[in-house]
Amino acid sequence: MKTLIVLLFAISCFLPNLASGTVIKLTSGGNIQMAIDNAQPGDTILLAAGRYEGHDLTIRKPLTIWGESYPVVDGMHKGNIFLVAAENVHFKGLHIINSGKSTMEDSAGIKFFDSKSCTVSDNLLEETYFALHFSNSEEITVSNNRLFSSAEKEYQTGNGIHLWKCKNSTIENNTVMGHRDGIYLEFVTNTVSRQNTIEGNKRYGLHFMFSHDNSYLQNTFRRNGAGVAVMYTHNVLMQENLFEENWGASSYGILLKDITDSQVINNIFRKNTIGIYMEGSSRNTFQNNSFQQNGWAFKLMASCDRNTIEANNFLGNTFDISTNGSVVLNTLNQNYWDKYEGYDLDKDRLGDVPYRPINLFSMIVEKIPAAVILWRSFLVTLLDRMEKVIPSITPENMIDNSPKMKPYDLGTAHS
Amino acid sequence: MYKLLKYSLYDIVKSRFALLYTLFLVLVAISIYQVSEDMGKVSLSLLNIMLMIVPLIAAVFASTHFFNNLEFTELMLAQPVKRRDVFLSQFLAVAFVLSMALIVGFGVPMLIWGADVTILTLLGIGIGLSVIFAGLAFLASVMTRDKAKAIGISLSFWIYFSLVYDGFVLYLIYSLADYPLEKTTLGLVFLNPVDLGRIIMLMQLDISALMGYTGAFFQNFFGSFQGILISSGVLLLWMLWPSYFALRVFRKKDF
Structure with missing residues (x-):
């Protein structure tokens, strides 16, 4: 019985391919567009290793384009390379290079319109303007792709994975380097981004707007031009990601x-x-995060309200929290602050003296950035001490009433 | 000259100050290393010692030593030796003992518990500041006839450089906040050895914060080879000029 189930499962895995009719094999230098036009819906086009040229290769029926040991599809720097407007189109194992570079038509390696249930997996895309571009599509899976661009300036390249008005999609295990935005989502809902490595992109690692109900899990965002910027969205889950070395x-x-x-x-x-810069945001929860060696761990603007910052570790940051006003409508609770100097008499592992994470000098630096040069001088230390004893300038309510005495043991995917 | 230096050194070692100072530094280093296991925190705690305590002790010790040795100096001046040699032997002995105390006092714990580039830079800055404040103290001493006055002037040098000067800079930045102040502040930093040392350390300790705004400007300067050359050159200049002027006064001084 058990083997039968396994067998059935194995068959069902291959079913899309098996059921999808004939396999059309192309050899190096073959005309891909002709093969697409001649194929029946559900066929598979198998590209043998080698080199193919072509651009604006248009697919309007269910097809699988499969590459054997990464055949090169060269767009010759003209237009889009693949254009898709269909259901059940699958790309696998291709090495796509040299799309056109046009901001007018957003040239892309593979561009999908109004598509459904499509997958793009195990491909390598190099020197494409946009790499993977999806609009008005759903149930898309983008996995195990590597997208590289070697543009020097932000305007010379488009986004790595670009989704506009899409839903119910999955983006996982991709590597995006050197593009404008690593992952760009606009009007995208119910989508999961998981275990992607987004590194060294010119603008944002992850950029989304109006993209509700999405989750971002176990991704790495490293050394992107301006880090990660996300806006105008509700109900987002960000878990176990690593944000590292975004300097500037x-x-x-x-x-x-x-x-x-x-x-x-x-x-x-x-x-x-x-680490985190937050403005105009409400009712968010920040929990069990680890802030290590950042310049500012958290910039919490006065326009934020009802946020909860709870049970996080703040370790070795120059400034823990800074803000721009005196109103604080957020809650800080049971965080570990390595700069905390209080004591714990009742041994409940929570400090008996509240901790004020904002120091006077960070308020000064907020107003006059040039003053950062006086940081760690005796004068500034003295001022901070005085402010800690008698708070007069720093916001009265930015306070953790029960700071943790020992750091939390936050075992995460990246530590 | 060599002989004079030897006797001056003997003299300081005999006074047991060197031993006590070294012992004090060892104790401080051990306690810091024991409390925090993270290298970043160790260098942070050491930074405050280096920028505050070390210059203070250097200044006070140097001026006290000068007056304690005044009789010996006068005796030497009656001998057929150059005034320059008499002065230099005194000064170099003090600078040497202060530096050695730092090297031994902090170096031994570093050997035991490990050190990184940051801590070694810190040690270098500590030595630089010791020499600078010893020089300033000698300058204060040759300009006055009274021991208490000399110590007072040395102390005011110390207060000025570690507190008053920064207040002045902060005030300047505050009142001219609307102007681009990067180059001005960079210039002002060079006029204070304590600030210069502190900022060289900031470049290593708070690099993430400094990458923003003004910091990037400083990072570009102090991070470049040229910047390192200029800042260490300026630090060297600070080590030389107070003792040079002290020497000039000493040569013409009527004892």
């Missing part, structure tokens, strides 16, 4: 603008100029 005056681990009802859990923010 306007570079953030995450910039959250107008994000509501979202959860940021179990992430690591390491060596960013600003």
Whole structure:
């Protein structure tokens, strides 16, 4: 019985391919467009290893394009390479290079319109303007692709994985390097991004707007031009991601603008100029995150309300929290602050003296960035001490009433 | 000259100050290493010692030593030796003992518990500041006839460089906040050895924060080879000029 189930399962896995009619084999130099036009819906076009040229290869029926040991499809720097408007189109194992470069038509390696149930997996895309571009599509799976661009300036390249008005999709295990935005989502709902590595992109690692009910799990965002910026969205889950080494005056681990009802859990923010910058955001939960060696761990603007920052570790940051006003409508609770100097007499592992994570000098630096040069001088230390004893300038309510005495043991995917 | 230096050194070692100072530094280093296991925190705690305590002790010790040895100096001046040699032997002995105390006091714990580039830079800055404040103290000493006054002037040098000066810079930045101040602040930093040392350390300790805004400008400067050359050159200049002027006064001084 058991073997039968396994057998059935194995068959069902191959079913899309088996059921999909004939396999059309192309050899190096073959005309892909002709093969597509001649194929019946559900056929598989198998590209043998070698080199193929062509651009604006248009697919309007269910097809599988399968490459044997990464055949090169060269767009010759003209237009889009593949254009898809159909259901059940699958790309696998291709090496796609040299799309056109046009901001007018957003040239892409593979571009999908109004498609459904399509997959793009195990492909290598190099020197494409946009790499994978999806609009008005659903149930898309993008997995195990490697997307590289060697553009020097932001305007010379498009986004790695670009989704516009899509839903119910999965983006996993991809590597995106050197593009403008690593992953760009606009009007995208119910989509999961998992275990992607987004590194060294010119603008944002992850950029989404108006994209509700999505989750971002176990991704790595490293050394992107301006880190990660996400806006105008509610109900987002960000879990176990790593945000690392985003350096620069306007570079953030995450910039959250107008994000509501979202959860940021179990992430690591390491060596960013600003770990999290948040403005105009409400009702978000930040839990079990680890902030390590950032310039500013958290910039919490006064326009945020009802956010909860709870049970996080703050370790070795230059400034833990800074803000721009005196109003604080957010809750800080039971975090571990390595700068906390209180004591715990009743041994409940929570400090008996509240911790004020904002120091006076970070308020000064917020107003006059040039003053950062005086950091760690005796004068500034003295001022901070005085402010800690008698708070007069720093917001009265930015306070953790029960700071943790020992750091949390946050075992995450990246530690 | 060599002989004079030898006797001056003997003299300081005999006073047991060197031993006590070294012991104090060893104790401080051990306690810091024991409390925090993270290298970043160790260098942070050491930074405050280096920028505050070390210059203070250097300044006070140097001026006290000068006056304690005044009789010996006067005796030497009656001998057929150059005034320059008498002064230099005194100064170099003090600078040497202060530096050795630092190297032994912090070096031994570092050997035991490990060190990184940051801590070694810190040690270098500590030595630089010791020499600078010893020089300033000698300058204060040759300009006055009274021991208490000399110590007072040395202390005011110390207060000025570690507190007052920064207040002045902060005030300047605050009142001219609307202007681009990067180059001005960079220039101002060079006028204070304590600030210079502190900023060289900041470049290593708070690099993430400094990548923003003004910091990037400083990072570009202090991170480049040219910047390192200029900043260490300026630090060297700070080590030389107070003792040079002290020497010039000493040569013409009527004892």
